[in-house]
Amino acid sequence: MSPPERERLSQMRFPKRRTEWLSGRWAAKLLLQRAFPQAAFLLKQDISVLNAPDGAPYVTLNGELLEGSLSISHSHGQVLCALGLGRGFRLGVDLEKIEPRHLVFAEDYFTATEAAYVRSLCSAERDRWVTLAWSGREAVLKALGIGLRADTRSFEVIPGSLAEEEGWKPLSLRSVLMEDHIQKHGGSWGIWWQQEGEFILTAAVCSAEAAVFIRV
8 A cells, every 4th residue: 555545544443444445445456557557567555546525536656646537336345446547537336236125215215207117126126126226326426426415316217127138238317417517517428237246336427538447
């Protein structure tokens, strides 16, 4: 770890939080060494993965700020990390384990259309779809830099069957917050998802043009 990272770690009291934080930094540095040519010539302690006041992670290479967007997500001992290189780039990823959730969860956090769709599903498909709809929201909120301060019902995943093919697939998700961002900053949104075992992975990107690297 770099000196700033060691200082940040020393301030963490809870073992679970320390473990998650360390695993996220390790994944990010492995990703940087593969995705960014300069990083291959640096030791891992020359790379700092720090957090802005709003909690968003950012990277410095040998003391210089890396232009781009970094996102890290944890769930049940697993880590998902993604890096976008370029200006005006917004990126967010989320990792969620597929678990049973009561119908009240959908009624509290989803739109009426989504909640009605959830009630129509069998239990296995319901758990998978609810996890995906929640994870997609999390990824976009991270990309927007506002987290769960926004009303999750301002988003809506278009109900439909879950594709079974492997790899990243597009997710149909809409929100006035996403539209407002485009009007103010330009670019376009792309949201993707895939299932890895019992986990749902989602990635949200808003940019005119940039390179994206993802590591699980």
